[in-house]
Amino acid sequence: RERDEHQRTFRWGIGNKFRSQSENxxxxxxxxxxxxxxxxxxxxxxxxxxIVWEELNESWEVYWYEHNKLTARPFPVKKWGVERAKIEAYNFYEELQSSGRLHERTEIASPERGVFYDRRTQDWVALIWKDGRPQSRCYSATKYGLEGARALAEAKFRDPVHGVLPARRGGGTPSRLKTG
Known part of the structure; x- marks a missing residue:
């Protein structure tokens, strides 16, 4: 053989056409x-x-954006076999292309410097200075909606002292229950 190769133990086994059927x-x-x-x-x-090799589950994974969300589908070696798993992943990606289900990741532009959208926490973040110290305030897009959270972050950025949401002082014993 002329190609470079190596020994590999697939922990979850190697599938074939028979194993690709769920009952088998x-x-x-x-x-x-x-x-x-x-x-x-x-x-x-x-x-x-x-299309990426995923080591932990020993599978090829196809990633694509659909409805503004990252979606992935695995093609495990234990189901399809070594070469066929990769071929099936590429065929599935071509099927996504032909059906028009592939979309680009939508970029959310920052409206002004100091206000940005954090994808990981799904929050609009306002970076502010208060009492000579830097602070950040996050407004959940899940709770307030994408535009609502953005409006809150922009308002907080413009008025960092008084803020935009009512401040609820918490903790301590209520004054009506205090003795003396």
Missing amino acids: RFKPVYKPHPKETVVRNDYYESENPN
């Missing part, structure tokens, strides 16, 4: 079924950045 999968599913085979060195590389 390895049982019990949660138990490892180690299988050793030879794999070419460039097997884990993909020219498409949306």
